[in-house]
Amino acid sequence: MSWRRSGLAVCLVATMAGCATRAPEPRSGTDGPGARPPPDLMQVPSALPKIEPIREGGPNKPYAVLGQSYAPLRADALYHEDGLASWYGRKFHGRKTASGEVYNMYAMTAAHKTLPIPSYARVTNPANGRSVVVRVNDRGPFVRGRIIDLSYTAALQLDTLHGVARVVVERITPEQIASGAWRGAAAAANGDDGPPEVPASAVLPAPALTPPPGASSDAAASEPTRAPTAAGRGFWVQLGAYRERNGAMQLQQQASERIDGLGLLLAVFSDSALHRVQAGPFATRDEAQRIAERVRQQMLLTPLVLERR
Numbered sequence: 001m002s003w004r005r006s007g008l009a010v011c012l013v014a015t016m017a018g019c020a021t022r023a024p025e026p027r028s029g030t031d032g033p034g035a036r037p038p039p040d041l042m043q044v045p046s047a048l049p050k051i052e053p054i055r056e057g058g059p060n061k062p063y064a065v066l067g068q069s070y071a072p073l074r075a076d077a078l079y080h081e082d083g084l085a086s087w088y089g090r091k092f093h094g095r096k097t098a099s100g101e102v103y104n105m106y107a108m109t110a111a112h113k114t115l116p117i118p119s120y121a122r123v124t125n126p127a128n129g130r131s132v133v134v135r136v137n138d139r140g141p142f143v144r145g146r147i148i149d150l151s152y153t154a155a156l157q158l159d160t161l162h163g164v165a166r167v168v169v170e171r172i173t174p175e176q177i178a179s180g181a182w183r184g185a186a187a188a189a190n191g192d193d194g195p196p197e198v199p200a201s202a203v204l205p206a207p208a209l210t211p212p213p214g215a216s217s218d219a220a221a222s223e224p225t226r227a228p229t230a231a232g233r234g235f236w237v238q239l240g241a242y243r244e245r246n247g248a249m250q251l252q253q254q255a256s257e258r259i260d261g262l263g264l265l266l267a268v269f270s271d272s273a274l275h276r277v278q279a280g281p282f283a284t285r286d287e288a289q290r291i292a293e294r295v296r297q298q299m300l301l302t303p304l305v306l307e308r309r
Contacts, residue, residue, distance in 0.1 A: 032091075033089055041153050048133075049172050049177045051177055059117040060117055073116055076174060077171070078173060079169070080170045082168050083146065084146045085148045086143070088111070092105070099138065109137050110138070112136045112148050113140065117139075120177070122170045123158065126166060126306055130157065131158075232281045234280055235282040236281055236288065236307075237279045237291050237292045242274065244275070249268060255295070259299070266279050285305060
């Protein structure tokens with residue numbers, strides 16, 4: 001649960017007039033999900049991204065909290081970060097957010113220190129592959145090491161209600177909303193039954209991939225479709241997860257065709273619930289992150305980097 005303080009007291013300078021930003025507050029045990037949460041919160045849909053005007057000033061002005069200065073991002077800025085998420089509940093339910101809107105702990109919203117207000121972000125829990133889309137309408141959390149404060153329902157769906165949890169946050173930009181490109185990434189992340197449609201314009205020239213430990217570059221070139229047969233130790237890049245194996249197999253084939261050399265590294269790993277398309281193993285996280293960035297650029301997906309020990 002997050003440490004927050006309501007009110008305008010933390011708007012420390014005149015340029016912050018009208019701000020509803022809250023500073024952290026020690027845990028008091030009074031926050032939580034509420035006495036009677038609505039039923040079926042796991043079925044609440046993610047926020048639906050749409051183009052919204054992002055006005056200058058107000059919650060998008062530079063501001064300072066507890067001696068730390070923050071500069072909200074410009075309207076079209078990209079954002080991708082890996083860090084800790086917290087959540088806030090009944091203590092702030094019904095109070096105004098930094099945007100002036102009333103906080104609803106059962107809606108799919110979030111607070112962020114620098115993302116434009118309003119804006120949209122995809123939040124993924126790499127521990128389980130779950131992903132949600134939230135609408136950013138508040139500022140915070142102002143606790144060192146935390147990058148986003150989720151609504152109760154968003155945290156519930158990501159399975160992060162036990163406290164703070166590592167997440168990946170990626171902004172959905174106005175350009176991605178206008179083109180519809182964000183939908184493809186959401187389908188793969190949430191286990192829909194088919195792979196995203198990848199526009200030809202998303203395919204970029206790519207350097208040769210680094211083969212997995214123990215494999216030679218010649219093998220990677222001559223056997224591009226041989227996939228790992230077991231989920232070995234190391235770092236893996238997950239491209240998507242599907243309820244139907246056919247969807248995972250289609251994504252595997254699509255990625256193999258669109259990204260040079262990736263076929264050698266791809267595999268579909270299945271359990272009772274999902275079929276996961278993953279590439280690896282890689283010896284280091286940095287190596288896996290480089291591959292994930294190529295997947296992100298060339299297929300408009302939001303890959304996850306996972307470690308198996």
